[in-house]
Amino acid sequence: MTTSNGFIMNLPVLDGNNFDHWSIQMKAIFGFQECLDVVQQGVQQIDENSTEVEKLEFRDAKKRNCKEIFLIHQCVDHAKFENISATISSKEAREILDKCYYGGVKVKKVMLQMLRNQYELLQQEEQETIEDYFTRIRILTNVMRSCGEKIHEQAMVEKVLGTLSAKFDHVVIAIEESKHHENFKIDELQGSFDVTP
Incomplete structure (x- = not known):
């Protein structure tokens, strides 16, 4: 078109x-x-x-x-x-x-509960790249939002910082100590990891 x-x-x-x-x-x-x-x-x-x-x-x-x-x-x-x-x-x-x-409101509520459980249990897998992990989080949160869930940027940032594999601990500590992560957007946070191995 x-x-x-x-x-x-x-x-x-x-x-x-x-x-x-x-x-x-x-x-x-x-x-x-x-x-x-x-x-x-x-x-x-x-x-x-x-x-x-x-x-x-x-x-x-x-x-x-x-x-x-x-x-x-x-x-x-x-x-x-x-x-x-x-x-x-x-x-x-x-x-x-x-x-x-x-499928209507009831199915949407059940689906949202299932998605909330997935979000709660979300962790970066050992061999998963940062890019793949951020993509997985974005897909899940976008589906949750389409079901009516309100997820704020700050909650996503905190979720990522708390669920990364141990190999990124040094970067997470540096970000948390800088105290700038409270104002981070999810894209900015991902950019912080693009320079890491």
Whole structure:
């Protein structure tokens, strides 16, 4: 897909195994296309007594809804398309996909509890590289966030510092003694280890 400014996008395709990543990418695409609000809130209906401004806003929202439906249709495989093909609202299409892959509130709560347990037990493995460990933490925390969990940067930094293998003890001690780690972002923390063996 090419945008009006010549930017070429490879659209993500929901295949059933990548819903979390797909959701994050679609949110960014909807934001870029300036139509995220419509997929989240839907198109607010108007009545006969609406003002001209309200009518213009309604037409604009309907147009953005059509853009979103088009994008969603382009970003699902054939089986997922069949689930949402009859919808006329991007909000409704997104809700159908959410229910299919998150299974409602109860399943989401159970999934979040399982993810919290994984996060609690998370440790760097002896042969695991720093880059792989940071990637594993980011993947887990992103999935937890998509289920509604609030995880702050500082909590992630503390988790990493407390769960690295013993070969990084000297770096962890230096970081903790510098007292600057309270303001570290997870990317800055990872950068601190890029110079270590």
